Amino acid sequence: MADLEELYREIILDHYRSPRNRGELESPPAHRVEGFNPLCGDEVVLSMVVENGTLSDVKIAGSGCSISQSSASLMSSAVKGKTVAEVHQLIHTFKGMMSIHEAMLGQDGEVVDEEPEPIDFDKLGELAALQGVVKFPVRIKCATLSWNALAQGLEEVAAEAS
Amino acid sequence: MTPVAPLNVEALRKDFPLLTRTVHDRPIVYLDSASSALQPRVVIDAMARYYETTHANVHRGVYATAEESTHLYEHARIVVGRFIGAPDPATEIVFAKNTTEALNLVAHTWGRANLKAGDRILLSEMEHHSNIVPWLMLAEEADLEVRYIPVDGDGRLDLTDLEHLLDGVKLVGISAMSNVLGTINPLAAIADAAHKAGAVVVADGAQLVPHAPIDVTTLGADFLAFSGHKMMGPTGIGVLWGRSELLHAMPPFLGGGGMILDVKLDSFRSAPPPARFEAGTPPIAEAVGLTEAVQYLSDIGMDRIREHEFALTGHALARLDEKLGGDCNVFGPPAGPDRGGVMSIAYRDIHAHDLAQVLDQFGVCVRPGHHCAKPLMRKLGVQATARASLSLFSDEHDIEVLIEGLVEAGRLFG
Numbered sequence: 046m047a048d049l050e051e052l053y054r055e056i057i058l059d060h061y062r063s064p065r066n067r068g069e070l071e072s073p074p075a076h077r078v079e080g081f082n083p084l085c086g087d088e089v090v091l092s093m094v095v096e097n098g099t100l101s102d103v104k105i106a107g108s109g110c111s112i113s114q115s116s117a118s119l120m121s122s123a124v125k126g127k128t129v130a131e132v133h134q135l136i137h138t139f140k141g142m143m144s145i146h147e148a149m150l151g152q153d154g155e156v157v158d159e160e161p162e163p164i165d166f167d168k169l170g171e172l173a174a175l176q177g178v179v180k181f182p183v184r185i186k187c188a189t190l191s192w193n194a195l196a197q198g199l200e201e202v203a204a205e206a207s
Numbered sequence: 208m209t210p211v212a213p214l215n216v217e218a219l220r221k222d223f224p225l226l227t228r229t230v231h232d233r234p235i236v237y238l239d240s241a242s243s244a245l246q247p248r249v250v251i252d253a254m255a256r257y258y259e260t261t262h263a264n265v266h267r268g269v270y271a272t273a274e275e276s277t278h279l280y281e282h283a284r285i286v287v288g289r290f291i292g293a294p295d296p297a298t299e300i301v302f303a304k305n306t307t308e309a310l311n312l313v314a315h316t317w318g319r320a321n322l323k324a325g326d327r328i329l330l331s332e333m334e335h336h337s338n339i340v341p342w343l344m345l346a347e348e349a350d351l352e353v354r355y356i357p358v359d360g361d362g363r364l365d366l367t368d369l370e371h372l373l374d375g376v377k378l379v380g381i382s383a384m385s386n387v388l389g390t391i392n393p394l395a396a397i398a399d400a401a402h403k404a405g406a407v408v409v410a411d412g413a414q415l416v417p418h419a420p421i422d423v424t425t426l427g428a429d430f431l432a433f434s435g436h437k438m439m440g441p442t443g444i445g446v447l448w449g450r451s452e453l454l455h456a457m458p459p460f461l462g463g464g465g466m467i468l469d470v471k472l473d474s475f476r477s478a479p480p481p482a483r484f485e486a487g488t489p490p491i492a493e494a495v496g497l498t499e500a501v502q503y504l505s506d507i508g509m510d511r512i513r514e515h516e517f518a519l520t521g522h523a524l525a526r527l528d529e530k531l532g533g534d535c536n537v538f539g540p541p542a543g544p545d546r547g548g549v550m551s552i553a554y555r556d557i558h559a560h561d562l563a564q565v566l567d568q569f570g571v572c573v574r575p576g577h578h579c580a581k582p583l584m585r586k587l588g589v590q591a592t593a594r595a596s597l598s599l600f601s602d603e604h605d606i607e608v609l610i611e612g613l614v615e616a617g618r619l620f621g
Contacts, residue, residue, distance in 0.1 A: 046615070048231075049568050053561075053619055086577045086590045087560075108590055110560035111620070181564065 051177035052184075053111065056119075061111040066121035068104045070094065075102070076202050080194030082186055087113040089191045095202045099128050105191065112175075112184050117191035119172050129199060136196050138168055142176055143185050211508065214515045219507070220600045222247040233570035236608045241386055241414060241549050241596030242574045244439045246500070253499040254441060254492045265491055266465060266482075276491060283494035284481070290501045291431065292422035293448055301447040301454070301481040302489055306413040307337040309432035309447035310380075312484060313409050314341035316457040317430075318378065321407075324350040327376040329406070331356040331364055331392070332586055333385045336579040338411045342380060356381075356397075358586055362388040362539040369397065373404040381408065383415035383426075387578045387587075387594065388539030389520070389549035391415060398427025407453065413437055418516055418547055420509040423448055435493060440500035444493035447484070454480035461486040504599075512599045516548035519597055523550060523606045530610050534617065538587055548597030551578070554613050557620045559591035565616040566593070569608055 069077070070092035080089045087109030094102040103125050105117045120139075124132045142164045166173045178188045220226050223245045228235055237245055263273040265280045281297070288296020303309040318341075322328070328342050332355045346353050354372055359365040362385070373379075379401040384391045398408040410428035415421065417438035423431055430453070435444040449457075459466050459477045463486035468476040477483045504512065521542035527535050527550075536553040540546050552573075554562055559575035566573055574594045577584045584590065595609055 046568055049565060049619065052564070058620065084576065086581070086584070110558035110591075112560070184560070184564070187560065 048177075048180055052181060054174045054177060056171055056174040057111065057115040060115035060118040064105065064114060064118040066104050066118070066125065067106070068092075069106045070102060070104050075104075076198055076205075078194050078198035078201065079107075080190045080197075082109070082113065082190055084186070087187055087190055089113065089117050089194055091117075091191065091194045091198055093195070093198050093202070095129060095199070098130075099126065100124055100132050100199075101126065103195075109190070110184075110187055112178060112187040113190045116175055116188045119175065120191050120195065123170065123172055124195065129203075132195070132199065135168070135172075136192055138165060139172055139175075139192055140189060142169065142173075143179060143189050211511045211514050214507065214511055214599060216515070216600060216602045220602075222249070222503075223600060224248055224251070226600065230570040230572075231568050233568075236569070236571040236605045238595040238597070238601065238605060238609060239572045239574050240417075240437070240598035240601075241594065243436050243442070244417060244598060245600075246439055246441065246496075247503050249503055250439060250441065250496045250499045254496040257492050257495040262492070264488055279498070280489065280491050280494050283498040286498045286501050287446055288448070290421075290505060291416065291448060292424050294424065295451050298451050298480055299448055299454065301449065301484045302494060303432075303445045303447055303484075304443060304490070305436070305445035306411060306432045306434040307445075309445050310337050310409065310411065311341045312447055312460045313430050313432070313449075314345050316460050316484070317407070317453065318342075318345045319349070320456075320458050322349055322351055322377055325352070325375075326378075327352045327354060327374075328378045328380065329354050329356065329372055329376045329401075330380045331382065332358045333362075333364070333388060333390065333392075333580065333583050334380065334382055335386055335411060335413070336581070337413075338380045338382060338409075339582065342378075355582075358388075358583065361541075362390050363545070364390075364392055364397075366393070366397070369400050370404075373400060373406065376401070376404060376406045379406050379408045380411070381428075382411040382413075383428075383431075384412075384418070384547045384549075385539070385580075385583075386414050386549060387551050387580050387583055387592070389547040389551075390540055391419070391545045391547055393545075395425065395427035398429075402427075414547060414549065417504075418509075419513040429453055435497040435500065438497075438500055439503060440497035441490075441493045444490040444497050446497075449480075451480070454484075457483075459486070460484045463487045465489070507599060515599060516597045516601070517542075517544075517546075519601055519603070519606070520546060520548045520550070522603060523595075523597075523609075526603075526606055526610060527552070527613075531613060531617075535613065538589075538592065548601070549594060550596070551592035551594045552613075553589060553592055555617060555620070557616055559593040561620065562593040562613065562616050565619060566609065566612040569612040569615070571595075571605075571609055571612050573609075 089107040409430040412433040416433040563575035
């Protein structure tokens with residue numbers, strides 16, 4: 046069961062049982078974005094506030110499996126208070142970690158043609174706990190659900206501002 | 208049920224090559240036949256033999272292998288038709304891609320020709336998306352009203368208001384057996400009431416046909432759709448049985464070769480059924496495989512298969528309760544004559560995907576998710592369940608490994 050222990054690390058189970066930044070913000074002023082995984086019914090609802098180029102607040106609602114929900118919780122802790130540029134960098138790094146095997150497996154999503162750039166695990170902090178997911182390709186979509194919603198939300202906020 | 212000779216499951220298991228493999232160093236425990244069944248070696252061999260010795264397109268060439276190929280394909284109709292008691296298999300058995308396509312075929316052809324604005328369609332809350340979405344698409348197009356027979360607290364259809372629900376209904380679409388609850392619906396009684404109200408009845412037989420004896424002359428339905436791969440045949444072939452007079456009155460489905468009598472630059476005449484509904488080169492090797500699968504099931508005996516799965520369902524439900532108690536909720540009616548071998552499990556508050564992930568480490572194959580029945584899942588108040596489904600080769604050991612995996616999931620998620 047070594048793979049299982051690696052997938053369900055204590056930090057993941059902790060975020061699943063006690064999710065951080067749980068709830069919804071009034072929208073507007075907050076921006077609201079939903080993510081669905083139609084295959085399994087996981088859903089995540091993201092409320093976010095961007096002020097002066099900073100993601101000043103973020104809340105997570107929705108329901109789903111331990112991977113989708115803990116990833117959302119870990120993400121909210123990691124991105125709250127960061128500048129939009131830093132958040133984009135983190136999304137890039139996280140999705141890099143998740144796409145390591147995707148090209149090989151021919152899965153949907155980010156296809157890495159060339160040698161993947163090395164993952165900066167220090168930068169990922171607690172998020173590195175989710176790296177065990179890549180051994181379970183079907184679950185990668187669970188882990189990236191909230192991150193895709195966040196990227197979409199940032200895009201929408203930027204589009205509204207311009 | 209009348210007593211039948213029990214199955215020799217240990218011997219039957221040897222017929223399935225896939226059951227010899229291991230998963231994560233453990234013997235595979237295949238509990239996902241409701242999703243797709245495994246194939247006995249005879250099916251795999253028959254398809255290989257067909258490709259190695261006979262393959263040619265059907266209904267075209269006059270050379271020997273083309274004749275043989277055509278014969279094998281048309282023979283499949285007869286074998287499949289007899290399996291479900293069809294009075295006229297050569298006319299009434301239409302091959303499609305799967306159950307979904309067969310149901311869409313009815314919606315596109317019978318539905319478009321017979322339903323007009325304001326007409327009503329009656330479905331049930333326990334339908335698979337494939338018996339909801341085609342009708343919703345048609346309803347949008349033709350301005351129809353779609354109604355639903357509700358599901359009661361035990362996972363059975365609540366028929367108390369059936370007569371009222373049938374008012375103005377032209378088509379009734381009902382699953383013969385639920386792919387989530389395992390409920391075997393009283394199709395004959397529903398069809399009787401539907402016919403009195405002047406409605407045509409289409410049954411989704413994807414779950415029941417592979418697991419119980421079926422006779423379309425007493426089933427009640429006017430159309431019956433089912434899939435080859437759920438009854439130990441190959442993927443890529445499904446079946447629509449329809450009453451001859453209905454099929455004859457229906458317009459074609461897809462247009463192309465094989466479904467016409469004549470084509471001019473500005474018009475065409477369609478072939479009679481079943482060719483009318485089978486445009487293009489059909490699934491020939493798949494039909495050969497399906498013939499073999501039907502033969503395999505018939506040789507064992509559908510009454511014996513049903514009895515085996517009935518007994519094992521009762522055993523499984525009792526063992527799950529005994530070992531896991533109130534932590535484990537299996538949706539659907541209690542074991543009984545109206546309960547098939549499909550068990551949708553909720554265990555503590557552990558998400559179905561996490562349950563299935565842990566079970567995979569034990570070699571146990573179950574299906575997590577909404578099972579393409581989202582309206583039913585909403586009604587049950589769950590997002591997803593982990594579904595274990597039985598086959599003729601399932602045994603008590605499989606159930607013990609399932610329980611072992613669930614206990615481990617409970618430990619892991621504390």
